[in-house]
Amino acid sequence: MTASTAERPGDVKAPGRIFTTPPAHVKDPGAEKWWAYTAALWMLIFAGFHAYWALGGTFGLPPGETLRDNLPLFIIDIIAIPMNLGGAALALALVQRWGLHIRRFWLLLGGWGCAALMVVHALPAMVGLAEFWLDMRDTPLEGLERFSLLVYEPFWMLGGVLFAFASWYYQRRTRPVTS
Template sequence: MVRRPIEGRSDSWAGYAACGWAVAFGLAHVYAGLGGARVLIRHSVGETRASGDTFIAVGLFGTGLLCLVAGGLALALVQPWGLVVPRRMLLVAGWSVAAILFVHTAGAFAILALAGADVIELTTEPMRTYGPASVVRWNVFVFEPPFLLGGALFALTTRTFMRRTRPGPPVSQNPRRPQR
């Protein structure tokens, strides 16, 4: 059967927002890799790690590249040219990005909550330098919310794509479903 988008609906805003989020997040990582935002990086991972070549090459430039690819994925989920890519591939990629971002956020919040409650002890350089309370607040309110936002945008975009591209006639012409 031929996949056809839902006619007359303009609910692709989440895809454009996910693309914008991914590009902004990717460019922020490239900027940090080029030497910008050193204060933020040091507070997040520590001076020793932030100045390492591996961290910069993989952690910052690698993440930046992956984010730019994710931006392309978000556009493929909402643009007509995305229909040339196999539907299942786009669905797996979209749900995977959303899941990775959600799992990252949930894991970080769990670790930070346990560290904040003194259940576990984190012995990272920022913890020793700035103290647990400062690092927990910094991560909870600055570093983790963008991951949560990205996960929500990719989940919404992928769900919309999944509904839009169901096999068969357009939803507005499906006799089993009322028109909206």
């Protein structure tokens, strides 16, 4: 959805740009904006970890693991950094006025797409996590599997939930008025 070019009280016209006030039917995000801000922070934290790991850091990785010794993971890490930064910008676009210059369809597609990707990524591990907490596993968790199940996958699920709520509130807040 783009901002309307019809004049309204309080509009400020910038040279070569559309008016800067939102259309009348777009509500202020209010407290709901914190879902999007937290999703953006989630993305920035993840981008920071990927940059740290790409530079050789090991905190947050399983003991003895480094990306320098694993070229495929290193490449994935390098690709993940700009993707996470883009995800942070997407989350902010859901609540910032400058996001109104992007079509509503694209923001919803991106927001719901991020939510779905993260939830689908983490969902199978959530079953394993439930088995772990309910003491239904036949074998103990060790090494990379333990790290993945207890740290990595729940973090993905958290990101998916944050993007789902941010997208849902954006969708409700920007829904066109029907007569």
